[in-house]
Amino acid sequence: MKTHWHIMVVDDEEVMRESLAAWLREDGYCVDTAVSGSEAIASARKQEYAIYFIDLKMPGGIDGIETMMEIRKIHYEASIIIVTAYATVDTAITAMKEGAQEYIVKPCNPEEISLLVGRIIKVKNLQRENTILRKKLTRQYSFHDIISKSPKMMAIFELVKDVASLRSTVLIQGESGTGKELIARAIHFSGDRAREPFIGVSCAALAETLLESELFGHEKGSFTGATSQRRGKFEMADGGTIFLDEIGDISTKLQMDLLRVLQERKFYRVGGMEEIEVDVRVIAATNNDLDQAVRDGRFRDDLFYRLNVINIHIPPLRERREDIPLLAHHFVERISHELGKDIRDIGEGGLKILMNQDWPGNVRELENAIERAIVTCKARMLTEEDFAFLNNNGNHNPEKKNWSVPMNMTLEEAESRIIGATLHRTHGNIKEAALILGIDRSTLYDKIKRYKLPRE
Amino acid sequence: MKAISIVALGEVDEESLSAIEAGLWQAFGFDVRRADARPEPAGAYDAQRGQYSSVLILRDLLGYVSQGDVRLVGVTEKDLFIPMLSFVFGQAQLNGVAAVISLARLRQEFYGLPPSRPVLISRSVKEAIHEVGHTFGLTHCADSTCPMSLSNNVRQVDVKGEDLCRNCSIIFEENTNHIRSRIKPGAEVRK
Numbered sequence: 001m002k003t004h005w006h007i008m009v010v011d012d013e014e015v016m017r018e019s020l021a022a023w024l025r026e027d028g029y030c031v032d033t034a035v036s037g038s039e040a041i042a043s044a045r046k047q048e049y050a051i052y053f054i055d056l057k058m059p060g061g062i063d064g065i066e067t068m069m070e071i072r073k074i075h076y077e078a079s080i081i082i083v084t085a086y087a088t089v090d091t092a093i094t095a096m097k098e099g100a101q102e103y104i105v106k107p108c109n110p111e112e113i114s115l116l117v118g119r120i121i122k123v124k125n126l127q128r129e130n131t132i133l134r135k136k137l138t139r140q141y142s143f144h145d146i147i148s149k150s151p152k153m154m155a156i157f158e159l160v161k162d163v164a165s166l167r168s169t170v171l172i173q174g175e176s177g178t179g180k181e182l183i184a185r186a187i188h189f190s191g192d193r194a195r196e197p198f199i200g201v202s203c204a205a206l207a208e209t210l211l212e213s214e215l216f217g218h219e220k221g222s223f224t225g226a227t228s229q230r231r232g233k234f235e236m237a238d239g240g241t242i243f244l245d246e247i248g249d250i251s252t253k254l255q256m257d258l259l260r261v262l263q264e265r266k267f268y269r270v271g272g273m274e275e276i277e278v279d280v281r282v283i284a285a286t287n288n289d290l291d292q293a294v295r296d297g298r299f300r301d302d303l304f305y306r307l308n309v310i311n312i313h314i315p316p317l318r319e320r321r322e323d324i325p326l327l328a329h330h331f332v333e334r335i336s337h338e339l340g341k342d343i344r345d346i347g348e349g350g351l352k353i354l355m356n357q358d359w360p361g362n363v364r365e366l367e368n369a370i371e372r373a374i375v376t377c378k379a380r381m382l383t384e385e386d387f388a389f390l391n392n393n394g395n396h397n398p399e400k401k402n403w404s405v406p407m408n409m410t411l412e413e414a415e416s417r418i419i420g421a422t423l424h425r426t427h428g429n430i431k432e433a434a435l436i437l438g439i440d441r442s443t444l445y446d447k448i449k450r451y452k453l454p455r456e
Numbered sequence: 457m458k459a460i461s462i463v464a465l466g467e468v469d470e471e472s473l474s475a476i477e478a479g480l481w482q483a484f485g486f487d488v489r490r491a492d493a494r495p496e497p498a499g500a501y502d503a504q505r506g507q508y509s510s511v512l513i514l515r516d517l518l519g520y521v522s523q524g525d526v527r528l529v530g531v532t533e534k535d536l537f538i539p540m541l542s543f544v545f546g547q548a549q550l551n552g553v554a555a556v557i558s559l560a561r562l563r564q565e566f567y568g569l570p571p572s573r574p575v576l577i578s579r580s581v582k583e584a585i586h587e588v589g590h591t592f593g594l595t596h597c598a599d600s601t602c603p604m605s606l607s608n609n610v611r612q613v614d615v616k617g618e619d620l621c622r623n624c625s626i627i628f629e630e631n632t633n634h635i636r637s638r639i640k641p642g643a644e645v646r647k
Contacts, residue, residue, distance in 0.1 A: 015509070019511045020539070020540045022511075023538060026550055026596060106539060106540050107537060110541045110543070110608040111608035114606060114608055
């Protein structure tokens with residue numbers, strides 16, 4: 001439908017302006033007009049136009065080229081056609097250099113103008129289609145806001161679906177920033193409890209006594225400052241799910257209290273005499289090695305077994321590098337929208353830097369890095385330079401820090417080892433390995449054959 | 457009785473005018489009548505271009521619209537232009553009252569070919585339907601055989617037919633429900 005596309009005609013001559021607008025309207029486009037550059041700029045701030053026809057010479061105020069430059073700042077993707085009655089090479093060059101898509105001399109053949117507008121709209125339709133398809137693709141790889149195409153994560157998504165409607169306790173383990181809470185939410189919102197509350201508690205954030213009151217509530221006067229009765233998170237989560245983050249950090253006393261709740265589904269408020277019964281599903285998460293904590297005697301083994309009925313281990317980002325481009329594009333789109341910036345993509349150089357990092361802070365660290373790059377980026381695409389802070393701060397990759405070359409190693413041996421190591425890191429994914437190594441896929445493939453390297 | 461009025465602007469080929477009259481009646485179902493001819497649109501002449509401004513002609517025509525006119529169509533032998541384009545076959549007010557068509561570029565002799573009355577008449581009817589269609593809110597149609605498809609040259613005019621396609625017929629009926637006095641068989645929706 002042509003009516004999706006808005007066109008603006010800017011000309012100080014009424015007859016010129018209105019006749020072109022009428023001609024375009026007959027062709028089915030939504031057309032607005034402006035009598036001056038400043039009026040066009042004001043309209044551009046309110047409405048996005050796909051095409052601007054701008055008269056080059058508009059006496060008084062700003063001329064066509066200046067108008068175009070201002071509009072470019074507002075709508076970078078708009079197609080601008082500069083219109084003039086007198087063609088000179090100089091003005092044409094200036095217009096094109098400043099970003100005009102076309103330069104036409106009036107009067108022009110109707111066929112020429114139809115083809116021109118048709119061609120621009122065709123490209124815009126393809127761009128729009130591309131954006132829609134990319135969004136669909138992102139959704140295809142996403143599960144309750146978790147974006148991944150990694151086989152390990154896909155297996156987790158399947159497990160989440162399988163256990164969503166059970167009441168069994170789930171223990172989610174994974175490094176900081178891997179998205180443990182997102183998995184917990186996915187379990188809750190995929191199951192029968194989706195309409196009931198999902199209550200999250202960060203166990204590491206509160207002191208022992210406060211945490212106890214936070215979890216189980218308290219009666220009025222039970223401790224200094226307890227001026228009124230308060231319900232705890234377990235009560236609030238009744239019928240739903242309680243998510244206990246950083247469970248590895250809780251005290252021995254709380255471990256005992258929690259074990260009782262898990263066994264009997266009953267507890268007392270702090271200072272309370274009345275036993276409270278709840279129907280709560282418990283999902284716990286930790287970035288600690290709980291097995292080790294049990295072996296060290298820091299965590300009760302009976303509580304560990306109660307929590308560890310269903311275990312989900314989220315792999316760190318460095319073990320699923322195939323997700324980095326997917327996540328990066330997702331974050332660029334989301335964050336640039338949130339920050340009101342017009343950054344649409346991430347270049348190959350920028351992506352290569354991201355692929356080369358080990359991301360000890362995982363997805364959260366990647367997200368923060370992209371946000372920082374977007375904040376300082378002046379262009380429409382994130383490039384290598386926007387991620388310079390990652391290089392300046394030193395690469396997290398320990399392999400690079402420990403890099404040393406034996407004295408008798410040949411260049412070919414070094415190359416073979418580098419390629420072998422990279423293939424190992426990418427689990428044999430040639431496309432990703434080529435991106436990291438900065439060579440094209442066919443070159444990499446030739447080298448793999450030459451050095452008789454295994455794919456993984 | 458309300459009708460589409462046709463007005464000759466200067467001396468215009470009579471056979472074409474009659475064919476346009478019949479063609480508009482067939483296509484839109486409204487009565488069609490011939491208004492008194494008016495002089496050539498001298499004020500619309502652009503000496504520099506040697507052509508007539510269709511915009512100025514449309515403005516003139518609006519002054520002639522009478523109470524009983526559903527639409528008013530000016531027909532001229534003069535070559536028309538809008539400032540942006542080297543020529544136009546005609547122009548209309550989208551969802552408006554007035555339209556104008558030129559026969560100048562519909563004639564074979566304009567292209568150095570021997571004159572052909574059937575060709576001129578056929579092209580005149582299609583272009584008149586096209587411009588009047590715009591006044592009823594129809595925009596360009598993607599079906600190249602529909603008279604509402606865009607034609608930038610006579611080859612494209614020749615490909616078109618005189619019957620509105622199904623889509624344009626439906627839009628026309630929706631847009632004119634409030635003003636249609638009667639629908640002639642020829643204006644029924646094409647299946």
